[in-house]
Structures are given as structure tokens and as C-alpha cells.
Amino acid sequence: MKVRALEADFTEIGPRWAENREFAQLYNAASICPAYLEPFLVKVMIEARKRLRPDQSVIDEQIRLFNLQEMQHCKQHMAFNKMLFAHYPEIEPMAKAYEADYNRFLKTRSLQANVAYCEGFEAMSAIPTTCFFEDFDELWAGADPRAEALWKWHLAEEYEHREVVHSVYTALYGRGPVAYFVRIYGFFFATAHILSNINKIGKYLLAREREGMTAEQLAASKAREKQVTKLASKHFFRHLRAILSPWYDPAKRQPPRGVSEVLARDNAPVPIVTRPALA
Numbered sequence: 001m002k003v004r005a006l007e008a009d010f011t012e013i014g015p016r017w018a019e020n021r022e023f024a025q026l027y028n029a030a031s032i033c034p035a036y037l038e039p040f041l042v043k044v045m046i047e048a049r050k051r052l053r054p055d056q057s058v059i060d061e062q063i064r065l066f067n068l069q070e071m072q073h074c075k076q077h078m079a080f081n082k083m084l085f086a087h088y089p090e091i092e093p094m095a096k097a098y099e100a101d102y103n104r105f106l107k108t109r110s111l112q113a114n115v116a117y118c119e120g121f122e123a124m125s126a127i128p129t130t131c132f133f134e135d136f137d138e139l140w141a142g143a144d145p146r147a148e149a150l151w152k153w154h155l156a157e158e159y160e161h162r163e164v165v166h167s168v169y170t171a172l173y174g175r176g177p178v179a180y181f182v183r184i185y186g187f188f189f190a191t192a193h194i195l196s197n198i199n200k201i202g203k204y205l206l207a208r209e210r211e212g213m214t215a216e217q218l219a220a221s222k223a224r225e226k227q228v229t230k231l232a233s234k235h236f237f238r239h240l241r242a243i244l245s246p247w248y249d250p251a252k253r254q255p256p257r258g259v260s261e262v263l264a265r266d267n268a269p270v271p272i273v274t275r276p277a278l279a
């Protein structure tokens, strides 16, 4: 595991960075999440680190690198989101309300509940990692390479540190039935919390995109949105089955096509990775 710098500037990219505008707007909304979630992950991991035993130094070092990667992800999504807020100032209060939830979780929830939330998010990130690398080729083909580089760099590193939070969770709380149920609750709570916030912002951005559309254009827009959400949820049940298993071991996850090429580099240039040419 290592920290890679992303070599992208989002100042001029604009919110309509893909030919499929619904794809761009849905992932504009998704970009809000890491800017607030990942500082929360870092803060929770700092607390968890204090509870490790001296003989758990391997996990301690993994957390150190994990936190450095997450801070870079957060920084780049904040730069991207700054561009979004300039175009859509109305979404900034929604983002701030989402951020306030994390501040509340840090103050009011137990460390185990917060580590389980983080573990749930890290487990869930397997789903977009698979589809961004394997199922979105057609959508990336007409997209700005800076947006593609942002997501692929980020999600490749999510794959790279896939077992870190799970290792922390089991090191601190074990693998017994109580630990299992808290982990599963954390997964569903994190999924519902993150998706409800992303969907709220996505709904707003799509409504803005659809202003002034004719009935025919609106039907086409809804069909494109459906195409994206269908692809995005293609691997949901396969990953869910693995996550729900009491023997879940994220270290065994296989890398989606193209992830290893990104991880082999010391930085993340634009364009970041080659895709198979479309027929």
C-alpha cells in the first residue's frame, strides 16, 4: 500500500463532464460523500489505533497508510466539489448537513459502532469499484478523462486497502456473534445513511438538468438514468452475499480489470488507465 498523488485540476471541468449527463450528475452527487465521510474514517481510525496492542503493529502501520490515502481522496473530492458548489450553490447546505451527521456520530456513538460504520462503507465500496472498472466503459468513452481518473484512482486505492478496517474491527472486537451483528448493523446503517444523502443531492442535480426539457427529452433522460443505475447495481447481490457471511474476508476479493495497472504506478496521471476499445 502506498500514497499516490492525483495529477488533475477540476477548476474548468464543469458539472456536465460526460456525454451521458445523467451519469455525470449522479456521480457529481456521489463525489459529495468522500469529502465528509473520509475525514470521519480518519478520525475513527486514529481513535481505534490507540486501542491496538503493541503486538498489533502491522495493523497500526496499515492504518497509517490508509489514513494518508483517505486524506488525499478527501482533498481531491473537495477540489472537485468546489467546482460543483460554484455551479450549484444550493447543494452546499445539503453537504454541510451531511457533514454535521459525522460530527454527531463522533460525539454520541461508541467507537465500535463507528468502526462498524467505517467497515460497512469500505465493504460497500467493492460495488462501485467493480462497476467503475468493468461496466462503465461505454459511459467513460464520452467523458472527461479527469473525472475518470479521479474515480479510478480513488477506487483502485479503496481496493488496495480493502481489508484494513475489517482487520481493525476484528482486532478490537473479535469475530463472535455480537461483533458479527454489530458489523452487519454498521453495514446497513452506513449504506442507508450514505445513499440517502447522495440520492437527495442526485435528485436535485437531475431536476436541474431536466429543467425545460420536453416530454420526449425527459423520457430519454429517465432512460439514461435507468441505464446508469442498472449498471451501478449489477454486482450488488454478489458483494452483499460475501459481506453478510460470518466468514467475510475482504482480503480475498479479486481486483476488477484495470485496478492492478493503476496500483502499479507511483502517481495517478490523466488519463489514468487504458480501456478496451469499444466496437
Ligand SMILES: [Fe+2]
Pocket: 034, 038, 069, 070, 073, 074, 154, 158
Ligand atoms: Fe477513499
Ligand SMILES: [Fe+2]
Pocket: 070, 122, 157, 158, 161
Ligand atoms: Fe477507503
